[in-house]
Amino acid sequence: MPHRAHLFSLRVAHAFREACMDERYTGRRFFRDAMAGLTVGIIAIPLSMALAIASGVAPQYGLYTAIIAGFVIALTGGSRFSISGPTAAFVVILYPIAEKYGLGGLLLATLMSGLLLILMAAMRLGRFIEYIPEPVTLGFTGGIAVVIATLQVRDFFGLPVTDLPEHYWDKLATLAHAFPAFDDMSLLVAGTTFAIMLLWPRLRTPIPAHLPAVLGGSALAFWLNAHGASIETIGSRFTYLLADGTQGAGIPAVLPAFQWPWLQPGPEGQVLGLSWDMVRALLPDAFAIAMLGAIESLLCAVVLDGMTGKRHSANSELLGQGIGNVLTPLFGGITATAAIARSAANFRAGAESPVAAMIHALVVLLALVLLADVLAYLPMPAMAALLVMVAWNMSEAPKAVHLLKTAPSSDILVFLTCFGLTVALDMVIAITTGVLLASVLFMREMARMTRITDVTDDRRVVPATLPDGWQVFKINGPLFFAAADRVFGELAELSRHSRGFVLYMDGVTILDAGGLAALVKLIGTCRQSGTQVVIADLQFQPLRTLARAGVVPEEGVSRFFPSLEAALEAVRSGRD
Numbered sequence: 001m002p003h004r005a006h007l008f009s010l011r012v013a014h015a016f017r018e019a020c021m022d023e024r025y026t027g028r029r030f031f032r033d034a035m036a037g038l039t040v041g042i043i044a045i046p047l048s049m050a051l052a053i054a055s056g057v058a059p060q061y062g063l064y065t066a067i068i069a070g071f072v073i074a075l076t077g078g079s080r081f082s083i084s085g086p087t088a089a090f091v092v093i094l095y096p097i098a099e100k101y102g103l104g105g106l107l108l109a110t111l112m113s114g115l116l117l118i119l120m121a122a123m124r125l126g127r128f129i130e131y132i133p134e135p136v137t138l139g140f141t142g143g144i145a146v147v148i149a150t151l152q153v154r155d156f157f158g159l160p161v162t163d164l165p166e167h168y169w170d171k172l173a174t175l176a177h178a179f180p181a182f183d184d185m186s187l188l189v190a191g192t193t194f195a196i197m198l199l200w201p202r203l204r205t206p207i208p209a210h211l212p213a214v215l216g217g218s219a220l221a222f223w224l225n226a227h228g229a230s231i232e233t234i235g236s237r238f239t240y241l242l243a244d245g246t247q248g249a250g251i252p253a254v255l256p257a258f259q260w261p262w263l264q265p266g267p268e269g270q271v272l273g274l275s276w277d278m279v280r281a282l283l284p285d286a287f288a289i290a291m292l293g294a295i296e297s298l299l300c301a302v303v304l305d306g307m308t309g310k311r312h313s314a315n316s317e318l319l320g321q322g323i324g325n326v327l328t329p330l331f332g333g334i335t336a337t338a339a340i341a342r343s344a345a346n347f348r349a350g351a352e353s354p355v356a357a358m359i360h361a362l363v364v365l366l367a368l369v370l371l372a373d374v375l376a377y378l379p380m381p382a383m384a385a386l387l388v389m390v391a392w393n394m395s396e397a398p399k400a401v402h403l404l405k406t407a408p409s410s411d412i413l414v415f416l417t418c419f420g421l422t423v424a425l426d427m428v429i430a431i432t433t434g435v436l437l438a439s440v441l442f443m444r445e446m447a448r449m450t451r452i453t454d455v456t457d458d459r460r461v462v463p464a465t466l467p468d469g470w471q472v473f474k475i476n477g478p479l480f481f482a483a484a485d486r487v488f489g490e491l492a493e494l495s496r497h498s499r500g501f502v503l504y505m506d507g508v509t510i511l512d513a514g515g516l517a518a519l520v521k522l523i524g525t526c527r528q529s530g531t532q533v534v535i536a537d538l539q540f541q542p543l544r545t546l547a548r549a550g551v552v553p554e555e556g557v558s559r560f561f562p563s564l565e566a567a568l569e570a571v572r573s574g575r576d
Contacts, residue, residue: 010121012323014316015080019353029352034359036351039208040083040342041363044070046214047342047390048364049234049251049375050383051086052334054151056098057106058238059375060251061334062086066364068256069324069336074357077320078313079301083342083357084324088390089296090289090335092147092422097285099163104272105282107261107329112279112286113293114325117318120294126314132295135411136434138400139418143430145395146423148387150175155384158186158231168423185229190381193217197389208345210386217382234383235376250376253369256331264332288428289325293337295431297321300338307347341393410441443482450477452487454494455504462568469499470571472564476507479542481514488518492525500532502567511542516549523551523558533558536567 011017019025044066052062066085073084098106120126150171154161159178164171196213221231235250262274272278301312317338324336346356367375404412414437421430455461456471466472473491477483495501511519526533535558538546553559561567 009078009313010124010315010319011313012316012319013076014078014313015082015320016075016354019080020355025353030355032350032352033356036346036349036356037359038363039349040346040356041360041367042211043208043342043345044083044085044360044364045367045375046210046378046383046386048086049378050387050390051088051091053234053380053383054088054091054148054387055086055094055106055334057094057103057334058240058251059234060240060368061103061332063251063364063368064256064331065328065333065336067361067368068328068331068333070361070364071358072327073320073324073336073338074354074361075320076323077354078316078318079297079304079338079343080310080312080354081304081308081343081347081351081356082297082300082312082317082338083346083360084297084321084336084338085342086334087296087337087339088148088387088394089141089144089292090337091151092144093285093288093292094335095151097282100267101278101282102264102266102268102272104261104264104266105278106334107264107332108272108274108278109282109285109289110325110329110333110335111261112282113289113335114322114327114329116286116290117293117322117325119322120290121315121318121322124315125294126298126316126318132431132435133411133414133438135403135407135415136418136431136438137295137299138396138403139415139434140422140430142395142397142400142415143419143422145391146419148391148394152384152387152391154178155232155380156187156190156388158183158381183231185224186231186379186381189217189221189224189231189379190385192220193382193385194388197385210389214378214382214386217385218378221379221382222377232380233376234378234380237380251368251372253372255365255369256333258330259332261329284428289335291428291431293321293325293335294318296340297338300340300343303340304343304347307344341390410438410445414438414441443480446478446480447483447486450475450479450483450487452490452494461504461564464568464572466568466571467499467574469497471495471498471501472504472568473501474504474507478510478512479508479515479519480510480512484515484518488522491522495531498531500534500571502534502536502564502571504536504564504567505542506537506539506564508542509539511545515542516545516551519546520549520551523554527554527557532556534561534567534571535559536561536564 048062048066049059052059069084094106097109147168153159153175157179159175160181161174161178165174193213193216196216197209200209200212221233225231238251239247239249240252241247262272264272266272297317298314301317305312321337328336400415403415414434417437418430418434421433453474454471455474456466461474462472473494475487479487523533561570
């Protein structure tokens with residue numbers, strides 16, 4: 001099926017080859033890519049630092065991620081407009097890993113997740129994005145948004161809290177206990193930043209709202225600090241070690257350097273080290289990262305397909321994400337995946353190919369080298385306000401409200417389950433439970449759709465009267481394990497006093513192992529009671545299932561006919 005080829009294809013650099021080699025790449029297209037890359041690069045600088053801080057590491061690691069992953073994934077992936085880097089969705093996974101295992105553990109888990117993504121691509125699992133229901137997606141993204149917003153309360157209000165507990169309800173208790181000691185100057189900076197982000201779009205300028213918001217908040221914080229306030233900035237909270245052994249404030253103006261993740265600092269600042277026990281301990285986290293990375297990157301690609309009319313290669317995108325997440329932690333970058341907001345901005349800015357994403361990575365690199373001293377003045381309350389807005393945007397609250405108002409009760413149950421489990425427990429538990437619950441509820445609905453009807457007296461189906469003691473039953477719907485026992489139980493009750501009956505099965509599209517077992521059991525019951533079974537008009541899949549199982553006609557017990565007309569004629573004439 002050519003229209004589904006994008007779900008099965010796999011090749012390195014699929015999007016780059018398609019956009020820049022299979023199609024003619026001109027100077028005009030490069031100029032459009034350069035302008036889009038510059039625009040998104042400027043957007044990515046404060047976002048990357050804010051998301052690194054929210055993930056529990058220093059801000060420069062977010063910049064390293066945008067540089068390495070942003071370039072590598074664009075070059076090797078399967079979606080021509082996706083922008084990859086640190087994203088808000090990962091915060092709920094990465095923050096606990098950084099707290100428990102330190103930077104080294106986080107980078108090692110990222111590398112392991114990259115290997116898992118490459119394995120998923122090799123197994124052609126990209127097509128399974130089709131099987132994640134929307135209530136599951138909305139539930140876990142909404143839950144992630146709530147957790148991210150909660151993590152920003154400390155910096156938004158300038159609360160005197162150094163570390164937050166691991167569990168969500170404990171976090172709320174700690175923040176509530178510290179809330180009376182909030183800093184009004186920090187709140188003023190955060191509120192100003194947030195207000196600018198809300199009001200700026202009304203001016204209808206091409207400049208993204210968060211840039212003037214961060215600049216305005218930074219200017220206000222600089223002025224307030226100059227007049228005696230103590231608003232935290234990146235420079236006051238984060239430090240790094242210089243080559244001469246002295247400490248620098250903010251972020252280092254140096255290129256990311258190669259270092260094995262297990263040689264990076266662990267939870268107590270010591271070298272993490274590599275052992276089988278460490279790999280085994282990090283494996284569940286790596287699996288969670290890989291699953292979320294696959295879901296988010298492919299959802300982003302699907303959204304871009306809808307905006308652009310292009311087709312991404314799902315498995316090639318997984319491969320690019322895997323390669324990027326293997327290479328990025330070797331240079332100090334944290335987990336990366338495609339970012340929907342930045343990718344959409346990239347397309348709207350005029351991007352033509354993955355070259356735009358590669359240029360975006362170079363813009364972030366230049367900012368790291370040339371503007372490190374300036375970036376140190378960014379205030380933490382402004383960064384918190386930025387992330388609160390990111391959390392709101394990723395929550396897709398209007399979609400969630402629409403679902404709650406209009407969706408069937410089963411979808412609402414799935415949404416609320418995923419939302420609650422993401423907030424209270426764990427995102428992987430939430431997604432797994434949500435998919436399983438959605439599957440069970442779907443099977444229940446499908447089972448309810450499978451019905452058996454007595455059509456003996458319906459002259460549109462049975463034109464002529466049948467001999468005494470004969471009935472005709474029509475089955476509509478799939479005969480699978482969740483429906484078969486009920487349907488054949490009803491049939492046994494309806495045909496209790498019959499000499500025989502015709503099963504009209506043109507409405508049965510699927511017969512699985514459970515349905516087959518129930519049908520064989522019915523034939524066995526009829527054999528014992530002396531009731532004849534005539535099966536008519538089987539579709540291809542049920543017919544193939546019966547043939548593979550070796551179910552054949554039995555004289556005096558069961559017969560098969562290709563059409564209802566032939567079956568009724570045989571019954572009326574008394575033929576075997």
